[in-house]
Amino acid sequence: MISDRQEKILKVIVDLYVKDAKPVGSKLLSKKFKLSSATLRNDMMELENQGLLEKTHTSSGRVPSSKGYRYYVDHLMDTKKMDADDMLKLQIVFQNSQLALSDVITNSLQLISDMTNYTTIVLGSDSHDNLLKQIETIPIDESSMVVLIVTDRGHVEHKNVTLKNVSSEDIKKTVNLINSLIVGTPIDQVSTKLEFEIKPIIGKYVKQHEQLYNAFYQVFNDFTDTQVNVVGRNKILDQPEFSSNIDKIKKVYNKLEDKELLRSIEEDNDNNIKVYIGKESNIDEDVTVIKTKFKSSNQEGTIAIVGPKRMEYNRVVNMLEYIKENIERQD
Amino acid sequence: MISDRQEKILKVIVDLYVKDAKPVGSKLLSKKFKLSSATLRNDMMELENQGLLEKTHTSSGRVPSSKGYRYYVDHLMDTKKMDADDMLKLQIVFQNSQLALSDVITNSLQLISDMTNYTTIVLGSDSHDNLLKQIETIPIDESSMVVLIVTDRGHVEHKNVTLKNVSSEDIKKTVNLINSLIVGTPIDQVSTKLEFEIKPIIGKYVKQHEQLYNAFYQVFNDFTDTQVNVVGRNKILDQPEFSSNIDKIKKVYNKLEDKELLRSIEEDNDNNIKVYIGKESNIDEDVTVIKTKFKSSNQEGTIAIVGPKRMEYNRVVNMLEYIKENIERQD
DNA sequence: ATTAGCACTTGTCAAGTAAAAGTGCTAATT
DNA sequence: AATTAGCACTTTTACTTGACAAGTGCTAAT
Numbered sequence: 001m002i003s004d005r006q007e008k009i010l011k012v013i014v015d016l017y018v019k020d021a022k023p024v025g026s027k028l029l030s031k032k033f034k035l036s037s038a039t040l041r042n043d044m045m046e047l048e049n050q051g052l053l054e055k056t057h058t059s060s061g062r063v064p065s066s067k068g069y070r071y072y073v074d075h076l077m078d079t080k081k082m083d084a085d086d087m088l089k090l091q092i093v094f095q096n097s098q099l100a101l102s103d104v105i106t107n108s109l110q111l112i113s114d115m116t117n118y119t120t121i122v123l124g125s126d127s128h129d130n131l132l133k134q135i136e137t138i139p140i141d142e143s144s145m146v147v148l149i150v151t152d153r154g155h156v157e158h159k160n161v162t163l164k165n166v167s168s169e170d171i172k173k174t175v176n177l178i179n180s181l182i183v184g185t186p187i188d189q190v191s192t193k194l195e196f197e198i199k200p201i202i203g204k205y206v207k208q209h210e211q212l213y214n215a216f217y218q219v220f221n222d223f224t225d226t227q228v229n230v231v232g233r234n235k236i237l238d239q240p241e242f243s244s245n246i247d248k249i250k251k252v253y254n255k256l257e258d259k260e261l262l263r264s265i266e267e268d269n270d271n272n273i274k275v276y277i278g279k280e281s282n283i284d285e286d287v288t289v290i291k292t293k294f295k296s297s298n299q300e301g302t303i304a305i306v307g308p309k310r311m312e313y314n315r316v317v318n319m320l321e322y323i324k325e326n327i328e329r330q331d
Numbered sequence: 332m333i334s335d336r337q338e339k340i341l342k343v344i345v346d347l348y349v350k351d352a353k354p355v356g357s358k359l360l361s362k363k364f365k366l367s368s369a370t371l372r373n374d375m376m377e378l379e380n381q382g383l384l385e386k387t388h389t390s391s392g393r394v395p396s397s398k399g400y401r402y403y404v405d406h407l408m409d410t411k412k413m414d415a416d417d418m419l420k421l422q423i424v425f426q427n428s429q430l431a432l433s434d435v436i437t438n439s440l441q442l443i444s445d446m447t448n449y450t451t452i453v454l455g456s457d458s459h460d461n462l463l464k465q466i467e468t469i470p471i472d473e474s475s476m477v478v479l480i481v482t483d484r485g486h487v488e489h490k491n492v493t494l495k496n497v498s499s500e501d502i503k504k505t506v507n508l509i510n511s512l513i514v515g516t517p518i519d520q521v522s523t524k525l526e527f528e529i530k531p532i533i534g535k536y537v538k539q540h541e542q543l544y545n546a547f548y549q550v551f552n553d554f555t556d557t558q559v560n561v562v563g564r565n566k567i568l569d570q571p572e573f574s575s576n577i578d579k580i581k582k583v584y585n586k587l588e589d590k591e592l593l594r595s596i597e598e599d600n601d602n603n604i605k606v607y608i609g610k611e612s613n614i615d616e617d618v619t620v621i622k623t624k625f626k627s628s629n630q631e632g633t634i635a636i637v638g639p640k641r642m643e644y645n646r647v648v649n650m651l652e653y654i655k656e657n658i659e660r661q662d
Numbered sequence: 663a664t665t666a667g668c669a670c671t672t673g674t675c676a677a678g679t680a681a682a683a684g685t686g687c688t689a690a691t692t
Numbered sequence: 693a694a695t696t697a698g699c700a701c702t703t704t705t706a707c708t709t710g711a712c713a714a715g716t717g718c719t720a721a722t
Binding site for chain 1: 694695696697698701702703704
C-alpha cells in the first residue's frame with residue numbers, strides 16, 4: 001500500500017516527533033533524505049491519506065496518528081537492538097543477588113521510570129484464586145492481636161484487631177479450627193465457608209464467638225484484590241503534552257487511581273508484550289500503555305509503563321522484554 | 332496594637348478570601364461594615380503596615396499574609412463551633428463498630444479529603460523504637476517462604492524470601508533461636524544483635540547459614556520507617572492557586588513523596604493540633620499543613636491535612652480535633 | 663473620626679499586525 | 693514519470709495598542 005520510501009519517511013517522522021515533540025515539516029525532512037521538500041510533501045500527503053499522519057492545523061508539519069504509531073510498532077521499529085547503557089543499568093539491578101525478587105522488580109521499574117520519565121506500574125497478580133495456606137494470630141496486649149493470613153502463593157494480609165474479654169484459649173481454638181477446616185480453600189470462598197462451617201461450631205464451643213467471627217471475617221473481607229504499586233507518578237508532569245494542560249493531568253491521575261482500569265490491564269491474558277496506543281489505553285487519547293505479564297516460580301504479576309503516545313516505543317519494549325526474561329529466568 | 336475593628340476586618344477578609352480566592356477590596360468590605368470604603372481603606376492600610384495583609388499589586392484588593400493567617404488562627408477563629416453537617420458525617424464513620432480502628436482512621440481522612448478538597452496524610456508512628464515481638468516463617472514451596480515480623484505495638488512486616496536447599500529443620504532452628512534470643516530488642520538494634528548473637532551460633536549448627544542469615548537480615552533491614560498513606564493527592568489540582576501553575580504542582584507533589592519531609596512532620600512531638608502556615612509547611616509558601624498526633628491503646632501516629640494557605644482553618648482544626656478525640660476515646 | 667472625591671496604577675481583555683512555519687498546487691526540469 | 697522550484701495561502705505565535713474595571717492613596721470637607 002505504501003512505498004518503501006514512504007515507510008522510511010514515516011519512521012523518521014515518528015523518531016523525530018518522539019524526540020522533540022514538535023510537528024515535523026518537509027523542510028526538516030529534506031535534510032535527512034536527499035530529496036527536495038516538495039517531494040517529501042507529496043509522500044507526506046499520501047501518508048496522511050492513508051491515515052498514518054496528521055496535521056495539527058492546516059499549515060503545520062505532520063504528526064504521527066495512532067494508526068501511524070501502530071504501524072511503527074508493528075513493522076518499523078528494531079525491537080532487538082537494546083541500548084547498551086539501558087542494558088547495563090538494568091543488569092546491575094538484576095545481578096544484585098542480595099535482593100529478593102520483588103525488590104528487583106520494584107527497583108528495575110523505578111529505574112525505568114527515572115531513565116525514561118514515564119510512570120511505571122507493578123500489579124501483583126489477582127489473589128482471589130490463591131488458596132488459603134495458613135492463618136496465624138499474635139497477641140499484642142490484653143485487648144488486641146494481629147491476624148495474619150498467608151496464601152499458597154505467598155500473598156500475606158495482616159490486620160490489627162481489637163477484642164474485648166476474649167481468652168487466648170478461645171482464640172487458639174478458633175484459629176485451629178480454621179486451619180484444619182478451611183485451609184486450601186480459594187480466598188474468595190473463605191468468607192462463605194467461615195460463615196457456614198466455622199460460625200456454627202464456634203457458636204457452640206467458644207465464648208465471645210460473635211467478636212471472633214467478626215474479626216476473622218473482616219480480615220478476609222479486606223483481602224486486597226490486587227496489589228498496586230505506581231512508581232514515578234510525577235513524571236507525567238514533565239511530559240510537554242500534559243504539562244500545559246491541567247485537565248489532562250487531572251484525567252490521567254484519576255485514571256491511575258481507578259482500580260477498574262488497573263484490573264482491566266491485568267486481566268488481559270496475553271503473555272507477550274502488548275502496546276495500547278492512545279484511546280486503546282483507556283486513559284487518554286494522548287497516552288500509551290505498554291505492558292507485559294511475568295511469571296516466575298515465586299511470583300507473578302503484570303508490569304506496565306504509562307507514558308505519552310509520543311513514547312519511545314522501541315526503548316520501552318526492549319526494556320520490558322529484558323525485565324520479563326530476567327524475572328522468568330530467576331528460578 | 333490593632334483595634335477591635337481592625338481585628339474584625341482582618342477576620343472578614345480572611346473568611347472572604349478563603350471562600351472566594353479573590354483579593355478583597357474596600358468596596359466589598361463596606362457592605363459588610365456600615366462604614367465607607369475610605370474608612371475601611373485606612374484600616375486596611377494599617378493592617379498592611381502591621382504585616383497582616385498584602386497586596387498582589389499596587390491597586391489590588393488585600394490578601395492575608397502568612398502573619399495574617401497566623402493571627403487569625405491564634406486569635407480570631409471560633410475553634411469550638413463545629414459544622415453540624417461535618418460532625419454528622421464523621422460520626423457515621425466513628426459509630427460504625429464493624430470497622431477496625433485503622434480503617435476508621437483511613438475512612439475518616441478519606442471523608443475529610445472529599446469534603447474539603449484537601450489532601451490528607453496518615454503517618455503510622457515511627458516503629459524504630461518498637462520492640463521485636465515475634466518472628467514467624469511460613470513455607471510456600473520447596474524454595475521459598477514468607478518471613479513475618481511482628482512488633483510489640485502491632486506493626487507487621489513481611490517478605491517473600493527464596494532459599495535454595497535449606498531444610499525446614501534449619502529454618503526452624505534459626506527462627507527459634509531468634510525468638511528466644513532477640514525478642515524484646517528494639518527494631519533498630521536487631522540487625523546488630525542478629526550479626527553478633529545469631530550469626531556465630533547458626534554458623535556452627537546450621538547448614539546454609541549464609542543464606543538464612545541474609546534472608547532475615549534483609550527483612551529487618553527493610554523494616555519500613557514510617558507507614559505513609561496519602562489520600563486525595565489529586566485534590567491539589569482543584570485548588571485555584573495550583574491549578575494554574577504546573578511548577579507549583581510539581582513542587583508540591585515531589586514534596587509529598589519526600590520521606591524526609593514526612594518524617595519531619597511526624598517528629599514534631601507536640602500532641603496538640605498544630606498549624607504550619609506557608610513557608611512553615613516546608614512544602615511551598617502557598618501551602619498550609621495542619622497536623623496532630625494521636626495515640627490510642629492500640630495504635631499511634633500522626634494525621635495531617637495539606638491544603639492551600641488559603642485554607643478553611645476553622646473547619647479543618649475542628650475536624651481534626653474531633654477525630655483525635657474519638658480515636659483516643661476508643662479504648 | 664469619618665467620608666467624598668479624584669488622580670493614579672495595574673491587570674485583563676479584545677483587536678490588530680507582522681513574522682515564521684509549513685502546506686498544496688502548478689508549471690518547469692530531469 | 694518522478695522530482696523540483698516557486699508561489700499563494702493558512703494558521704500560529706508573539707507583540708502592540710487601547711479601553712475598561714477594580715482598587716488604591718491622598719486631600720479636603722463633614
